Amino acid sequence: MKQILTFLVIALSFNLNAQTSQESAVKETIIKFFEAFHKQDSIALKSMVTDDIILQSISKNNEGKTVLNKSEFNRFVTSIASIPKERNFQEKLTDFSIQVDGDMANAWTPYEFWIDNKFSHCGVNSFQLIRINSEWKIIYLVDTRRRDHCVPKKN
Template sequence: MQKIVIALLLLVNTTVSAQNESREQSPKQLVQDFFEAFHKQDTLALRNLAQKGAKLESVSMDAEGNTKLSSEEYSKFLKSIASIPAEVSFEEKLHEFRVEENGLLATVTTPYSFYYNGDFTHCGVNSFQLVKFNGTWKIVYLIDTRTTQACD
């Protein structure tokens, strides 16, 4: 009888644990939430999705064909999102998600096309670096490429 009770307790504990894991936000869901908040200009939600001190960088080519790397603090990114006028529309269309998760670290890569007031402006690839803090995924680093060429 004691073995049956122990087996039942283990089964219940395993089931509850599996349900809790399935409720956790996945790396892909965090990135989807990021873009939902981005399009809504919800800076509070964007702030909550990132770890304090998160970094943003962008890679592009200048007019002479040299690689240019631009860096920005996440807090400045939030201020720039908040300052976009209401009459301006923008959309970053994601084409797919590539997710690599390894314990407390995850990378989510998303090719995209960007539209400003309905007009295509550029395309590229986002690469999100995520860390799981106390069971919650947070953005710690985001780098993207930006180009107007070879956008399919």
């Protein structure tokens, strides 16, 4: 009985370490994505996603109705790369909640968006990722964008 218990503890410990390792790898992928985003590095951004990535955003229109907008990733990358270099923008991730099952992962990342050191809006990113050849790639990204109910941290 003691041997079985020891085996179960070791097996559970191994499984938790593997899960933690994969969660760290997913987090690192997202951090690198935002590093490339802030550097306006279109080549790096494209290398972190699959060719058929889906990019969507949930917001309110002028009438206050919820709308879902879909964007082409290449158009998104072009718009980021075209921001003037003197313009300061930063998406600050305030937390990570990551779940992994085999070769699929989900990451929930609340954020604040700042332009020229002034708070612009907040929301949440929801990433879906796939592990291909031991590398995590983003396959789907949806975010929310709002100005109300935000509690920005001091810049």
